[in-house]
Amino acid sequence: MSSVEQTVTPKSISVFSLFSPALLPATLMLGGGVALYAVEAYITATIAPSIVRDIGGLELFSWMITLFVAAGVLGSITVATRPRGVGLRTVYVAAALIFGAGNLICAIAPAIQVVLAGRAVQGFGAGMLAALAYAFIRFVYPQPLWRKASTLYAAIWGVATVLGPTLGGLFSQGSAWREAFVILVPLAGLMALSSRWLLPRVDDDRAQQKTPVLQIALLLAAVLLMSFAGTIEPISSKITLVAISMASISAMLAIERKSANRLLPQGAVMLGRPISRLYLTMFTLMMVLTSDIYIPYFLQTLHGVAPLVSGYLVALVALGWTLAAFFSASFSGKQAGVSIIVGCVLETAATASLILFLARDNPSGDLALLGPAVVAMFLMGCGVGLGWAHLVTKVIGLVDSSEQDKASAAISTVQSLGGAFGSSLAGVIVNSAGLADPGDITGSLSAATWLYALMALPGLIAIAMSLTLKPVSA
Incomplete structure (x- = not known):
């Protein structure tokens, strides 16, 4: 029995057990990854009008959210489909650096097209961080605390819906929106650096298989089409995009059901x-x-x-x-x-x-x-x-x-x-x-x-x- 398991008994189990000295470093790293994803989603939603007022690109306004969501889905999938032998801690380092790079791109963007590129990079890294929190649970915490860790991550999403817009409001004047991205760059770098010491090294115990490229492509197409449907006005176009998106999901599920090379469990x-x-x-x-x-x-x-x-x-x-x-x-x-x-x-x-x-x-x-x-x-x-x-x-x-x-x-x-x-x-x-x-x-x-x-x-x-x-x- 590990030292962590010895300190976690049925009578001592609570959410606060996640913040015990033995578990606090990992909890901060994993909960921090979820917080970056959640808070950033709401900060950008708040400062997006300021961005287009400052550098233009109103016609591409909706894509700031659409690309972030789609890239986030791809990022979460990447955690499970990463190259064989690449450990979760290495993926965490990469995810934090990618997220930081995306923020830096957004911060220095001279035009809306560059902001969109940054949002895609940012969303990819954030999606990886959010998925890694769940992937690490079984390695970091004893089983009685799995539910507590999941509770903490859920609570972070709830808090982010209030905290994100509030923070976004502080950077919504003029060109101050750039600082909203800049402040997260050193934080992402610190998380990447710290993960080598604060997260455990774990073996890659996945079954050997090829990357299910077709299922991933169909899933991403569905997300992009569905997200885009929510941003356009004509009803007929909305219905068409929703229908095509659902068809993509249906095709992905049909392939998944028959394929030995699966995206899902x-x-x-x-x-x-x-x-x-x-x-x-x-x-x-x-x-x-x-x-x-x-x-x-x-x-x-x-x-x-x-x-x-x-x-x-x-x-x-x-x-x-x-x-x-x-x-x-x-x-x-x-x-x-x-x-x-x-x-x-x-x-x-x-x-x-x-x-x-x-x-x-x-x-x-x-x-x-x-x-x-x-x-x-x-x-x-x-x-x-x-x-x-x-x-x-x-x-x-x-x-x-x-x-x-x-x-x-x-x-x-x-x-x-x-x-x-x-x-x-x-x-x-x-x-x-x-x-x-x-x-x-x-x-x-x-x-x-x-x-x-x-x-x-x-x-x-x-x-x-x-x-x-x-x-x-x-």
Whole structure:
């Protein structure tokens, strides 16, 4: 038994065990990687208008997010498909350096095209860092702490939704957006340098296979098409891109099912296998959650809420995720299984309830009408937070050691896919329901009603899948 395992007993297990002297260095490195990805995504979303005002390129505005997301998916895949014999610690060094290089490119960019190149490099490194956090869990922590580490990573994403825009706001004037990228360059360099001492050296125990190039290409095409669909206005074009994206996913899954050279763990595309249902649960949870992107607009249009206040109110979704993640962190066995089910039900019900609470004409901001909508937003996040860490732990513990890198990397991939599909689908729904035409109160009421009615439906899939999952072991 290792010294770490000796210090972690069932009675001493808590999230704070991750910060014990023996585990603190690795926790800072792995949690820091997730934080860089999460916070940077929200910082750039905040400073993007300043970038195009300063150096132009409004017509390419949407690609700053699209390329980051697509490159992030490729980065997470790279962790599992890296060359044979390359250890995780070496990949971490490369990921931190790539992320730093991407920030430097953005900081010195003279034109929007260079910023886009930097965002792609940045996203690739960030995607690797996020996937590495899950890949390292089994090597850094004793098994009783896997769920706690997953809880911490989930909480970081929740905090980032508030911290990112706040930090971005500090750099949103004039050319100050360059400093938002510059400050992360030395941090990335420090993380790359420190990883040699703070992260363990682990053997590459993956099974020998070739890189599944075709599946990766189809998956990236799907992400790019879906992300782009969320940025264009014509409804027919949106629907076409979504359809092609779904066809790409279907083709990838069909190839994955028959190929011996797989991108995902064995059984991940066969609904009869538990790991497939785990990934599908995670995917649909993220799809439903991204319906929150239109909450600030509806709060301002229908309830007379000020823009700044609406931004902080929607942050309650992230707060709910974070608090629920910590609340359920100590659950195991049947408790953890119930937590996943309750979380899926809670998120779905809270989303559907916005049909009644948010899709209301309340220009005076009457608290009797607005209050229930605010509670529903908080409960949406709680639903995901209750079960996410347990789903992650189940994925990592379910596969053989030779496929655990694939399984870990797929967690970040599924999370990104769920967000991309959800945001694009939400855009198709609201525009089809009249958000822009006829617009105003009538259009907003129709759009909000249809959005939360249809976006709650994937939650029913999550509930159905969660009911088939066996209890998460302690």
